[in-house]
Amino acid sequence: MQGGKVVDFLRPSLLWGLAALSLPILIHLLGSRRRRVVHVGTLRFIERARARAAAKWRLRRFMLLLARLLSLLFLVALFAGPGIVVESAGGLVKRVVLFDTSPSMGQVIEGERGVKRGKALVGDYLEALPEGSLIALITTAKDSPGEEVFLSPGVAAGLLMELDTEADDAGIVPAIERASALLSSEGGGEIIVVTDMQKNSWRAVESLREAPYPVKLVDVGGGGLNRWVASVAQQGERIRVTLGASGGDLFDEVMVTLTNPGKETLTSFSERGEVNFTPSMDAPLSILNINVDPGGALEEDDTLEFLASADPVINLLLVNGDPSEFRLMDETLFLRQLLSSGGRVQSRFATRTVRLSSLSSDDIGKADVVWLANPGDMEVSLANAILKRVEEGMGLIISAGENLDPEGGTGALAKLLAAPLRDSVILGGEDVTRAPYEEVDLQSFAAPFEDFSKGELALVGEARTRGYWLTDSALSEGVRVLARFSNQAPLLVERRTGSGRLMLLTTTIDRDWSDLCLRPSFLPLIERALLYVTGNLRSEALPYMVIGLDELKPSVEVFDVEAPSGLSVTLRPDSPPFKPVEAGAHRLISSGRWAGGFVARFDPGESNLTRLFSEELKALGEKSGVTFSPLGSSPGSGRRDLSSLLALLLIVAVLAEALLSGRWSRMKGSPSMDVKGVFSRER
Numbered sequence: 001m002q003g004g005k006v007v008d009f010l011r012p013s014l015l016w017g018l019a020a021l022s023l024p025i026l027i028h029l030l031g032s033r034r035r036r037v038v039h040v041g042t043l044r045f046i047e048r049a050r051a052r053a054a055a056k057w058r059l060r061r062f063m064l065l066l067a068r069l070l071s072l073l074f075l076v077a078l079f080a081g082p083g084i085v086v087e088s089a090g091g092l093v094k095r096v097v098l099f100d101t102s103p104s105m106g107q108v109i110e111g112e113r114g115v116k117r118g119k120a121l122v123g124d125y126l127e128a129l130p131e132g133s134l135i136a137l138i139t140t141a142k143d144s145p146g147e148e149v150f151l152s153p154g155v156a157a158g159l160l161m162e163l164d165t166e167a168d169d170a171g172i173v174p175a176i177e178r179a180s181a182l183l184s185s186e187g188g189g190e191i192i193v194v195t196d197m198q199k200n201s202w203r204a205v206e207s208l209r210e211a212p213y214p215v216k217l218v219d220v221g222g223g224g225l226n227r228w229v230a231s232v233a234q235q236g237e238r239i240r241v242t243l244g245a246s247g248g249d250l251f252d253e254v255m256v257t258l259t260n261p262g263k264e265t266l267t268s269f270s271e272r273g274e275v276n277f278t279p280s281m282d283a284p285l286s287i288l289n290i291n292v293d294p295g296g297a298l299e300e301d302d303t304l305e306f307l308a309s310a311d312p313v314i315n316l317l318l319v320n321g322d323p324s325e326f327r328l329m330d331e332t333l334f335l336r337q338l339l340s341s342g343g344r345v346q347s348r349f350a351t352r353t354v355r356l357s358s359l360s361s362d363d364i365g366k367a368d369v370v371w372l373a374n375p376g377d378m379e380v381s382l383a384n385a386i387l388k389r390v391e392e393g394m395g396l397i398i399s400a401g402e403n404l405d406p407e408g409g410t411g412a413l414a415k416l417l418a419a420p421l422r423d424s425v426i427l428g429g430e431d432v433t434r435a436p437y438e439e440v441d442l443q444s445f446a447a448p449f450e451d452f453s454k455g456e457l458a459l460v461g462e463a464r465t466r467g468y469w470l471t472d473s474a475l476s477e478g479v480r481v482l483a484r485f486s487n488q489a490p491l492l493v494e495r496r497t498g499s500g501r502l503m504l505l506t507t508t509i510d511r512d513w514s515d516l517c518l519r520p521s522f523l524p525l526i527e528r529a530l531l532y533v534t535g536n537l538r539s540e541a542l543p544y545m546v547i548g549l550d551e552l553k554p555s556v557e558v559f560d561v562e563a564p565s566g567l568s569v570t571l572r573p574d575s576p577p578f579k580p581v582e583a584g585a586h587r588l589i590s591s592g593r594w595a596g597g598f599v600a601r602f603d604p605g606e607s608n609l610t611r612l613f614s615e616e617l618k619a620l621g622e623k624s625g626v627t628f629s630p631l632g633s634s635p636g637s638g639r640r641d642l643s644s645l646l647a648l649l650l651i652v653a654v655l656a657e658a659l660l661s662g663r664w665s666r667m668k669g670s671p672s673m674d675v676k677g678v679f680s681r682e683r
Contacts (some may be wrong), residue, residue: 018072018073018076023072024065024068024069024072025065025069027068060660063656063660064657064660064661067653067654067656067657067660068657070649070653071650071653071654071657074646074647074649074650074653075650077646078643078646078647078650081643082642082643082646093133093188093189093190094134094135094136094150094183094186094187094188094189095133095134095135095136095189095190095191095192096135096136096137096138096179096182096183096189096190096191096192097122097126097135097136097137097138097156097160097192097194098138098139098140098172098175098176098179098191098192098193098194099118099122099137099138099139099140099160099163099194100118100139100140100172100193100194100195100196100201101115101139101140101141101163101164101165101166101169102140102165102166102169102171102198102200102201102606103165103166103167103169103298103300103301103602103603103606103607104196104198104200104201104222104298104606104607104609105118105165105195105196105220106165106298106299106300107196107222107224107226107297107298107609108224108297108298108299109196109220109221109222109224109297110221114196114220114221114222115163115164115165117220117221118194118195118196118218118220119160119161119163121194121218121220122157122160122192122194122218123157123160123161125192125218125631126153126154126156126157126160127153127157129153133152133153134150134151134152135150135151135152135153135156136149136150136151136156136179136182137151137156137159137160138175138178138179138182139163139166139175140166140169140170140171140172140174140175140201141166141168141169141170142168142169142170142548150186165300167547167548167581167583167600167601167602168547168548168581169201169548169602169603169606170548171200171201171202171203171204172193172195172201172202172205173202173203173204173205173207173208176191176193176208176215176626177208179191180213183213188213189213190213190214190215190216191213191214191215191216192215192216192217192218192631193215193216193217193218194218194220195217195218195219195220196219196220196221196222196223196609196611197217197219197222197223197611197612197613197617198222198223198606198608198609198610198611198612199608199610199611199612200603200605200606200608201606202612202617202620203605205617205620205621206620206623208626214627214628214629215621215626215627215628215629216629216630216631217617217628217629217630217631218631219630222297222609222611223247223609223610223611224247224296224297224609225245225246225247225296225297226245226246226247226295226296226297226298226301226607226608226609227243227244227245227254227292227294227295227296227302228243228244228245228292228295228296228298228301228302228304228604228607229241229242229243229244229256229290229291229292229301229302229303229304230242230243230244230604230607231544231604232288232290232304232306232543233543234306234308234309237278237281237310238276238277238278239258239276239277239278239279239288239306239308240274240275240276241256241258241270241274241275241276241277241290242273242274243256243270243273243274243275243292244273244604244607244608245273245296246607246608246609246610247296247297247609247610253269253270253271254269254270254292254293254294255267255268255269255270255292255293256268256269256270256275256290256291256292256293257290257291257293258277258279258288258289258290259288259289259290259291260279260280260281260286260288261287261289263279263280264279264280266279279308281308281309281310282310283310284309284310284311284312284536284594285307285308285309285310285594285596285597286307286308286309286310287305287306287307287308287585287597288305288306288307288308289303289304289305289306290303290304290305290306291303296609297609298606298607298609300602301602301604301606301607304599304601305584305585305599306543306599307543307585307596307597307598307599311347311348311536312536313347313348313349313350314348314349314350314368314369314530314531314534314536315349315350315352315366315367315368315369316339316349316350316351316352316367316368316369316370316371316530317352317354317363317364317366317367317369317370317371318332318335318336318339318351318352318353318354318371318373319353319354319355319356319359319370319371319372319373319375320332320353320354320355320356320373321356321372321373321374321375321376321401321403321404322373322374322376322401322402322403323355329510330510331373331374331401331508331509331510332353332373332509332510333510334509334510334511334517334518334522335371335373335509335517335526336351336353338522338523338526339351339526341523345523345527348527348531349530356372356375356376356378359378359382360382361381361382361385364382364385364386364389364394365389367389367394368394368395368534369394369395369396369397369530369533369534370386370389370394370395370396370397371396371397371398371399371530372396372397372398372399372416373399373401373509374399374400374401374402374403374404374508375398375403375404375413376403376404376405376408376413377405377408377410377412377413378410378412378413379410379412380410380412382412383410383412383413383415383416384412386416387415387416387497389500390416390497390498390500390501390502391497391498391499391500392498392499392500393498393499393500393535393591393593394500394534395500395501395503395530395532395533395534395535396416396500396501396502396503396533397503397504397505397529397530397533398416398417398418398502398503398504398505399504399505399507399508399509400424400468400469400504400505400506400507400508400513401508401510401512401513402424402512404421404469406420406421416502417502417504418479418493418494418495418502418503418504419471419472419473419476419479419490419493419495419504420471420472420476421469421470421471421472422469422470422471422472423469423470424467424468424469424470425467425468425469425470425489426466426467426513427466427467428466436466437464437465437466438464438465438466438468438485438486438487438489439461439462439463439464439465439485439486440460440461440463440465440483440484440485440486440491441461441483441484441485441486441488442454442458442460442461444481444483444484444488444491445482445483446480446481446482446483446556447555447556448528448532448537448555448556449482449483449492449525449528452483452521452524452525456520456521457521457524457525458521459519459520459521460516460519460521460522460525462519463514463515463516463518463519463522464514464515465485465491465507465513465514465515465516466513466514467507467508467512467513467514468485468489468491468506468507468513468514469506469507470489470490470506471490471493471504471506473490473493476495478495478496479493479494479495480493480494480495480556481493482494482503489506490506491505491506491507492504492505492506492529493506494532494533499591499592499593500533501532501533502533503529503532503533505529535590535591535593535595543598543599544598544599544600544601545580545598545599545600545601546600546601546602546603546604547580547581547582547583547600547601547602547603548579548603549603550580551577551578551579551580552571552577552578552579552580552598553577554571554572554573554574554575554576554577554578555571555573556573557573557590558570558571558572558573558590559571559588559589559590559595560588560589560590561578561586561587561588561589562586562587562588562589563580563581563582563584563586564582564583564584564585564586565582567582568589580598580600581600582600583600583601583602584599584600585597585598585599586598586599586600614628614630
């Protein structure tokens with residue numbers, strides 16, 4: 001140390017490369033001239049030449065040796081990361097205070113939150129700084145640009161008091177890189193990190209590369225016992241709760257409480273970190289609160305919400321437009337058999353079958369979805385009643401057949417179609433140049449039927465259809481084609497009207513025009529269609545989304561995403577993904593109905609309060625070339641990077657070596673030197 005300054009290196013282990021300085025010295029010694037005996041008649045001319053060249057030759061060889069030594073010295077020092085550390089109380093070094101605002105800083109340490117302890121410790125440090133010091137304050141929050149303006153310690157202390165934990169945390173490593181970039185633009189300084197040393201916050205520290213300045217640590221403590229709700233999952237009617245723990249025994253007995261707001265509260269004791277509940281859920285969707293007691297040092301993770309779903313019974317009215325006394329010829333035979341085959345599908349639908357001739361407005365009023373199978377003409381009043389119910393939220397599916405004639409009779413059926421019909425096509429006639437059937441184009445399936453393009457559901461592509469209706473879907477506003485035949489004729493189309501949906505299957509559900517009803521994928525296709533038109537097909541949102549990591553991608557439907565605070569964002573198909581910023585349950589509202597949702601939470605890794613020991617951090621710092629040390633009592637420490645200066649000196653030394661050796665440019669009237677520093681002769 002000299003004059004309050006000390007030269008240090010970020011990677012001192014690379015200084016072993018200075019041993020290479022012996023190479024130029026060795027070359028210099030090997031190139032020394034040796035006396036030779038030459039028999040000549042007179043020595044007068046030789047002595048005169050020697051006297052003139054000796055001094056110049058020795059000086060040039062010495063300068064060449066010096067240039068080579070300096071080149072190696074500067075090169076090794078440059079790789080070692082040179083800098084000057086200022087250790088004077090009066091030094092006005094610029095500092096970046098990096099405050100850890102990760103959720104783990106909310107843990108209670110000796111009666112107060114970690115974030116409060118950090119504010120107090122840094123506040124005392126800022127008060128001790130000399131007048132004229134400059135401070136920049138940044139945090140670890142992912143979307144926070146940081147207060148990247150250097151301020152006086154007093155102003156920085158005021159901003160410091162406003163900080164609190166943020167769920168959207170990016171970790172300390174990216175924040176250190178941001179702080180280093182800020183200091184580099186200002187000529188250097190030091191970084192002060194206020195943290196609880198929680199391991200999750202220091203993830204990826206080995207990848208830290210852009211940090212040429214020393215990092216001083218303000219450790220607020222922590223690492224106490226903590227228990228939290230790690231995950232909640234639903235399996236049928238059962239809710240499974242899994243707990244996590246750090247700093248203590250996971251198998252200690254704790255009490256877990258499940259609350260269904262406005263209905264019931266269930267309590268159970270856990271001895272192995274897992275609890276099962278079977279709450280009563282009447283509504284299709286319910287927000288449950290799960291709490292663990294005792295929790296631990298971090299209170300924010302003692303409670304976790306969960307969006308539970310209960311499959312409602314859907315009232316399906318199956319309208320037979322082509323009844324037959326012969327059972328195998330009945331239009332709705334295969335559909336009725338599938339829906340009454342037992343299992344989950346039968347429990348989802350309460351199916352009632354009526355003939356089109358006996359269909360009444362009362363029947364329609366009790367239905368959640370109506371399926372018109374090969375319908376013929378109907379009364380205008382009945383069609384209007386069906387359309388009104390669809391606008392109120394009922395679903396309507398029409399499957400085609402030979403009875404379907406939208407222009408015949410009253411023409412009332414036309415208003416119930418998802419798309420206008422153009423003509424019917426019957427294959428297998430006298431035209432032998434045309435295939436007798438059409439197959440389903442698996443790549444044409446659109447959301448929410450895209451699963452049918454792969455896996456076992458793709459067996460629907462083997463269905464052979466010899467009859468279907470052509471539609472004018474391209475000319476109709478609001479019509480969406482969900483599936484097509486191999487010739488790109490529509491197979492399944494839909495259109496929204498009011499709060500409900502109209503859907504059209506352009507072929508039959510019996511064997512008259514297609515063998516689709518015989519394929520193993522027919523039941524999943526029918527179930528998906530019924531759930532979709534009734535609004536009971538749950539969105540594919542993750543049950544939990546980590547704030548700052550996960551995002552909700554838009555679907556083909558328009559949803560309103562309602563946050564816990566009540567703020568609502570409309571998510572359209574062309575909207576950017578929705579990134580939650582609030583912790584808690586988010587609702588997905590479609591046409592005024594609660595259609596699904598998810599729960600946003602901070603990174604569960606923040607609940608594990610296990611600390612990173614100083615020895616571990618030191619070892620990680622050596623791998624990445626970063627110096628970590630506790631914040632000392634001296635308030636005037638800082639570091640100036642010398643890499644730019646050494647790089648300039650290295651260039652000068654290399655150019656000097658090139659000129660003296662004569663490799664690239666020769667001095668006029670001066671012969672070049674070889675690698676040993678000996679003048680070569682001109683040929």
